[in-house]
Amino acid sequence: MLAVTILGNNSALPAFDRHPTAQVVTMEEHIFLVDCGEGTQMQMAKYKIRRSKINHIFISHLHGDHYFGLIGVLTSMGLLGRSQDMHIYAPSALKDIIDLQLKVADIQLPYALYFHPLEQEGVIVREAKFEVSCFHVYHRIECWGFRFREIRPFRRVNPEKARQYGVPSSFFDRLKWGESYMDKEGNLVENGWVTEPSIPAKSYAYAADTLFDERIIEKVKGVDLLYHETTYLKDLEEQAGKRYHSTTNQAATVALRAGVQRLLIGHFSSKYEKLQAFEQEAREVFPNTDLAVEGVTYRV
Amino acid sequence: MLAVTILGNNSALPAFDRHPTAQVVTMEEHIFLVDCGEGTQMQMAKYKIRRSKINHIFISHLHGDHYFGLIGVLTSMGLLGRSQDMHIYAPSALKDIIDLQLKVADIQLPYALYFHPLEQEGVIVREAKFEVSCFHVYHRIECWGFRFREIRPFRRVNPEKARQYGVPSSFFDRLKWGESYMDKEGNLVENGWVTEPSIPAKSYAYAADTLFDERIIEKVKGVDLLYHETTYLKDLEEQAGKRYHSTTNQAATVALRAGVQRLLIGHFSSKYEKLQAFEQEAREVFPNTDLAVEGVTYRV
Numbered sequence: 001m002l003a004v005t006i007l008g009n010n011s012a013l014p015a016f017d018r019h020p021t022a023q024v025v026t027m028e029e030h031i032f033l034v035d036c037g038e039g040t041q042m043q044m045a046k047y048k049i050r051r052s053k054i055n056h057i058f059i060s061h062l063h064g065d066h067y068f069g070l071i072g073v074l075t076s077m078g079l080l081g082r083s084q085d086m087h088i089y090a091p092s093a094l095k096d097i098i099d100l101q102l103k104v105a106d107i108q109l110p111y112a113l114y115f116h117p118l119e120q121e122g123v124i125v126r127e128a129k130f131e132v133s134c135f136h137v138y139h140r141i142e143c144w145g146f147r148f149r150e151i152r153p154f155r156r157v158n159p160e161k162a163r164q165y166g167v168p169s170s171f172f173d174r175l176k177w178g179e180s181y182m183d184k185e186g187n188l189v190e191n192g193w194v195t196e197p198s199i200p201a202k203s204y205a206y207a208a209d210t211l212f213d214e215r216i217i218e219k220v221k222g223v224d225l226l227y228h229e230t231t232y233l234k235d236l237e238e239q240a241g242k243r244y245h246s247t248t249n250q251a252a253t254v255a256l257r258a259g260v261q262r263l264l265i266g267h268f269s270s271k272y273e274k275l276q277a278f279e280q281e282a283r284e285v286f287p288n289t290d291l292a293v294e295g296v297t298y299r300v
Numbered sequence: 301m302l303a304v305t306i307l308g309n310n311s312a313l314p315a316f317d318r319h320p321t322a323q324v325v326t327m328e329e330h331i332f333l334v335d336c337g338e339g340t341q342m343q344m345a346k347y348k349i350r351r352s353k354i355n356h357i358f359i360s361h362l363h364g365d366h367y368f369g370l371i372g373v374l375t376s377m378g379l380l381g382r383s384q385d386m387h388i389y390a391p392s393a394l395k396d397i398i399d400l401q402l403k404v405a406d407i408q409l410p411y412a413l414y415f416h417p418l419e420q421e422g423v424i425v426r427e428a429k430f431e432v433s434c435f436h437v438y439h440r441i442e443c444w445g446f447r448f449r450e451i452r453p454f455r456r457v458n459p460e461k462a463r464q465y466g467v468p469s470s471f472f473d474r475l476k477w478g479e480s481y482m483d484k485e486g487n488l489v490e491n492g493w494v495t496e497p498s499i500p501a502k503s504y505a506y507a508a509d510t511l512f513d514e515r516i517i518e519k520v521k522g523v524d525l526l527y528h529e530t531t532y533l534k535d536l537e538e539q540a541g542k543r544y545h546s547t548t549n550q551a552a553t554v555a556l557r558a559g560v561q562r563l564l565i566g567h568f569s570s571k572y573e574k575l576q577a578f579e580q581e582a583r584e585v586f587p588n589t590d591l592a593v594e595g596v597t598y599r600v
Contacts, residue, residue: 012376012379013341013372013375013376013379013380014341014342014345014376015345019342038338038339038341038342038368038369038372039338039339039342041313041314041338042314042319042338042339045314045315062404062405063405064371064372064375064401064405068338068368068371068372069338071364071368072313072338072364072368075313075364076312076313076314079312079313080313091404093400093404094404096400097397097400097401097404100393100396100397100400101364101397104362104391104393104394104397104441105362105363105364105441106440106441140406141404141405141406
């Protein structure tokens, strides 16, 4: 199971009861927090996000609407008695800010906080069942996108058939990953004879905040769900460019050319009270588009 | 007019839809922001606080529940086009945090931000119609209370009588401040003959977060309204002491012994969902006590 729950969908500052950027990505029993604007801890409480499942936090860049809520999340977790490790992946200067804020308050968190500065594109977390990588996006200051990928066997064993061919159950795990079996007499049991395709592993990519840039297409190629910022409607393409942001049209073009399954758009400018035009414009280019709405979970 | 509007009344972390500490003090055409926990800018929008009237911000101490919302308030004011000066009065390390957060975001605020580190007790702002002073309170880290005082003439001129006695209207301002008039022939017009007492100047004192400490009584003596923290009910006096906080009983004792008109209590621990007992306990000692309720304005 891979799903994204939106906690904040606005850009720059809170407006119209929309909050600055934050979302959680749920992958099996893990919850990842992606960006953390002011008020994220309140939004987590409102939408009943289980904080104890969050062990990894990813921060795209150090504009306040993407991280001002982080120190509150971290210190509140401490006050609530958290003991398990926490890992933060973010531009390096964030560590200085957190360290300074803890120091002036004379606070020792009751859990270990591991800070992983983002330095180059590639895999930043790899565990048995998932992998997260980061890639450059193109904003006024250093900014990163993240790609979440389930790791799961791509074949499912048919136990009846496997036993008919004499494959021992101790070999089933290797069957799931595509291996064929050879018995002691040298008889080959082809993988395809005893397995079927399993549910494909899902993937999600998060691209905020960024200019429209063709290099991103390659980085998000073929994901099941892409989140791409759309700060402005298409008539403000020039303004978007100047401010290192994207329009509906541009986000949908990335989705189309990257061959993704579905597009989620957010980071709406506070100049817009109503959002329908965002959906309409993006769907003209890429029909399978949805608005990122706070409190809604988008299953991949 | 002197009034206090509560934006956050909870301690440590948000809970039960209560927010971390923040309040605004309105004095004639001025609005002062006092402490600024996470979410203060959202609370200001919710309760329609006119941000353009805020030119002075007072931060008691650098525990996050009293200042994590400040950087969001400051940067949002910039995004909304503020141009007038802003003055912040706070422990000195706050400047380093703000400077670092602006630097990593590569932000130049479009208005001048003047930082005034709190160093010693006494007057910190004095303008024609008001005065603000700071005083020590006693918390785990450096912490300050604030006292707001209207400055207004204590006599009101009776213009008819003043003219009868031949006092020129150009002297009326001096009459308001208690002076007597002497004409060119050396005849004295006693102030009391031509003036009456005017509405007394009001005062408000804010004491958070602090231990019960008798030294505070002197500092808040005789104010019209005192805000004093009550993190705990009276049965947890020992715990309150260990954590450098106060109980209902202790706050009410300060109010009683300082001879204030009215007491406002807040900074409730998240262990309490219901707050009635706070009011009951404080009123046993000091009857004219009210709970600080978010969104409510307490007129002095």
